[in-house]
Amino acid sequence: MGGMATNTVGVPRQQGRPRIRPEGEPGASWGLAWLLVVTGAAGLLASWVITLDKFLLLEDPDFKPACSLNPVVSCGSVMQSEQASAFGFPNPMLGLAGYAVVVCVGAGLLAGARYGGWFWLGLNAGTLFGTGFCAWLMVQSLYEINALCLWCCLAWVATLLMFWAVTARNVRTGDLPAPGPLRALFADFAWAPPALHLGVIGMLVLTRWWDFWTG
Incomplete structure (x- = not known):
């Protein structure tokens, strides 16, 4: 039979790289689905609150957002910046x-x-843009505006988490070509890149003030 192998009951079995189970199959990506829903909802909440506060600031320049707590954690300073x-x-x-799109994808x-x-690569590109x-915005807040917005920080965290989650999914399934070691990294230690990313942000915020x- 040439290169065709058979299993114990004589049924032909394909050789080569095992099939990767698509993340879209039922039960294959519940964790990713919930992560997209939760992070998307968190980002949506942050965007909604910031938008409302921005309108209130336009109506009343003396309005003080609830998250303006001190000279460093000052949402108003960030919202009024260029x-x-x-x-x-805005x-x-x-x-x-x-x-909202991310929440719909997760749902x-x-x-x-x-x-x-192609859809997953498009989502990856969108989350990459958002992360960039x-x-x-983080650099501008730390070194130009000299203030932090807590709602903005929530949006930053939500965005980078969804970016790394989608990237890990695409690398594991082969939709995003990557060398073997990188695929192994995302297969076994998918938590490491976002943890490192968050650690760097935390260190920058800590050392800046x-x-x-x-x-």
């Missing part, structure tokens, strides 16, 4: 649309939806 409207409109409006997975590889944009935190 960086808060990077594309000519940044959270991007979040209202983007995070679809929970309902048994299956998405093609959040990184830029070290005197304030320890004073």
Whole structure:
């Protein structure tokens, strides 16, 4: 039979790399589905609150958002900065649309939806853009605006978690080509990249205002 192998009952069995179970199959990605729903909802909540506070600030320049707690944790300072409207409109409006899409994707997975590889790569590209944009906003907050917005921080964390989760899924399934060691990393230690990412952000925030935190 040439290169065709058989199992113990004589049924032909394909050789080569084992089939990767699609993440969209029922029961294959409940963890990812819930992560997308939860992080998307968190980002949506943050975007909604920031948008409401932005409108209140426009109506009353003396309005003080509830998350303006001290000179460092000052949401009002961030919302009134030029960086808060990077594309000519309030940044959270991007979040209202983007995070809503993520929630819908996660809900679809929970309902048994299956998405093609092109869809997952598109979602990966979207979360990559979001992560890059959040990184830029973080740098601006730390070193230009000199203040933190707690709701913005929630959006940063939600975005990077969904980015790494989708990236790990795409690498494991082969939708995103990657060398063997990288696939093994995401298969066994998918928690490591987001943990390292969060650790770096925490370290930057801690060291930026070290005197304030320890004073």
